[in-house]
Amino acid sequence: MSSLKRVKNILPAVLSIAFALMAWQLIVQWTQLPRFILPAPADVWSRFLKALMDGSLLYHTGITLVEIVLGLLVGITFATITGYALAKSRSLEKVLSPYLVASQAIPVVAIAPLLVIWLGDGILSKVVICALIVFFPVLVNTVVGIRAVPSALYDMMHSIRATRLQILMKLEVPASLPVLLGGLRIGATLSVIGAIVGELVDAEQGLGFLLQLGDFQYDTSMVFVAVFMLIALALFLYGVVTLLERKFLKWQA
Amino acid sequence: MSLRVKQRPKNMTNTKPALTVKDLSVVFPESNGQSSPHTGLDVLDRISFQVHPREFICFLGPSGSGKTTLLKVVAGLVQPTSGHVNFMYHHRPKIGMVFQQASLMPWRTVIENIKLPLELEGIGNIKAHNKAREMIRLVGLKGFEDSLPRDLSGGMAQRVGIARALIHDPDLLLLDEPFASLDALTRERMWTELSRIWQAKQKTVIMVTHSINESLFLADRVLVLTQRPGKIKLDVKVELPRPRNDDIRYTPQFGKLARKLREAIE
Numbered sequence A: 001m002s003s004l005k006r007v008k009n010i011l012p013a014v015l016s017i018a019f020a021l022m023a024w025q026l027i028v029q030w031t032q033l034p035r036f037i038l039p040a041p042a043d044v045w046s047r048f049l050k051a052l053m054d055g056s057l058l059y060h061t062g063i064t065l066v067e068i069v070l071g072l073l074v075g076i077t078f079a080t081i082t083g084y085a086l087a088k089s090r091s092l093e094k095v096l097s098p099y100l101v102a103s104q105a106i107p108v109v110a111i112a113p114l115l116v117i118w119l120g121d122g123i124l125s126k127v128v129i130c131a132l133i134v135f136f137p138v139l140v141n142t143v144v145g146i147r148a149v150p151s152a153l154y155d156m157m158h159s160i161r162a163t164r165l166q167i168l169m170k171l172e173v174p175a176s177l178p179v180l181l182g183g184l185r186i187g188a189t190l191s192v193i194g195a196i197v198g199e200l201v202d203a204e205q206g207l208g209f210l211l212q213l214g215d216f217q218y219d220t221s222m223v224f225v226a227v228f229m230l231i232a233l234a235l236f237l238y239g240v241v242t243l244l245e246r247k248f249l250k251w252q253a
Numbered sequence B: 001m002s003l004r005v006k007q008r009p010k011n012m013t014n015t016k017p018a019l020t021v022k023d024l025s026v027v028f029p030e031s032n033g034q035s036s037p038h039t040g041l042d043v044l045d046r047i048s049f050q051v052h053p054r055e056f057i058c059f060l061g062p063s064g065s066g067k068t069t070l071l072k073v074v075a076g077l078v079q080p081t082s083g084h085v086n087f088m089y090h091h092r093p094k095i096g097m098v099f100q101q102a103s104l105m106p107w108r109t110v111i112e113n114i115k116l117p118l119e120l121e122g123i124g125n126i127k128a129h130n131k132a133r134e135m136i137r138l139v140g141l142k143g144f145e146d147s148l149p150r151d152l153s154g155g156m157a158q159r160v161g162i163a164r165a166l167i168h169d170p171d172l173l174l175l176d177e178p179f180a181s182l183d184a185l186t187r188e189r190m191w192t193e194l195s196r197i198w199q200a201k202q203k204t205v206i207m208v209t210h211s212i213n214e215s216l217f218l219a220d221r222v223l224v225l226t227q228r229p230g231k232i233k234l235d236v237k238v239e240l241p242r243p244r245n246d247d248i249r250y251t252p253q254f255g256k257l258a259r260k261l262r263e264a265i266e
């Protein structure tokens, strides 16, 4: 019964994807564009299988995933710690907020080349770019989430002599988790962009590298495969956040 | 034939007070706009009183007279502008507080909310769970153990708050209009329960209420606060026999006290 319901839930998405593929195939047939400009779905599919078989696809996807996950971890760690400190101290907020706002005026794309020069063309520079792009939305949501914890609940915790750590673990974290996970949702999507921006600047590996390689070699099918893998990565991360929300925010529903 | 059920000592003035409040004033900085040091909201004005161990006192007073603020100062949640609060033996007793708004954690079920104080004390989960079940029975919420606060009525939420305030066996109970949102029937049942708990366990209670009946039903002493800034206007002993039940309302003594309090409030 619930599996039938699940089928019903995903049916519209499946239908729309099938429709898009059909439209794509028809456009290729009608326009007769050369394959290096617009490959047909079947070309992309066979390129996908080939890259899958020779192991290159999984390797490069794995590299990008590692960059994203590390970047997310670093970005979230720094953002939540800074956000918590900002939420707790108005004076710290006054000191830091000009820098934070200014930092947001600089698109990460603009400083990505610098970071690659400084940190090399390996994984490190991508992790840092990811972390930077994730930092701000998670920071803002942390501040908003912690500030929104009702003062009545602080009073209640103090009346039973909760320690600072107990207040953090049993009040502040669970109370701000909805907003925090909202920040993570934005951050997860942005982190994919961060990793690719870094790889496009200069890299020997990763989906961004594959993308560029396909571009140079007029292997447009490869470009499509890389783009689809990026979409898959983004969906995967989005799904993980959704699972976390389902698990921890049952009480909200 | 005057073998009454364990009469409490009438004269408690010889014992060391559990709590002494002396010249307590609270001024809140004006929240709307510029706050110069000399303008502010005078909420409590040189309040002094004592509470003896096991005494049950009630504060009556109009809205905004600083009753909640007074309880918060006693609980250590608000710093007084001047004056002080001293406890017996100079250490803060274990406090159970029921707030005017239930103040439950929306992500915790009823039983998890009630368990919280034991959790913070590091008491084992099984023991805490059993104690919480006991409290749930006491406040009449059996069957709602696993409900979330959003599914409770105001009265039910308040009863969860009461159970949470009692579970860790506090020395001092601070009750801020705990029964205001209950229906009349439940409220009177809770009065009886609270009397029973208070008599069975050795608790000192400070309760804030709007209801003259409630204060006379429960308290040893009733203190009336004036309009803001709150000053103590009246401090009367309630020497009605215990255990008190509904019939007490029709005694002349009750009527006299009720009239006295009503006049003081107006």
Ligand SMILES: Nc1ncnc2c1ncn2[C@@H]1O[C@H](COP(=O)(O)OP(=O)(O)O)[C@@H](O)[C@H]1O
Binding pocket: B028, B029, B031, B041, B043, B061, B062, B063, B064, B065, B066, B067, B068, B069, B070
């Ligand atoms: N933290 C606070 N900051 C500023 N004003 C406050 C604060 N808490 C209470 N007040 C004000 O103090 C007055 C007394 O409040 P309260 O103690 O809640 O009265 P009561 O419980 O008797 O109704 C009210 O005017 C209220 O607005």
Ligand SMILES: [Mg+2]
Binding pocket: B067, B068, B069, B100, B176
């Ligand atoms: Mg109040």
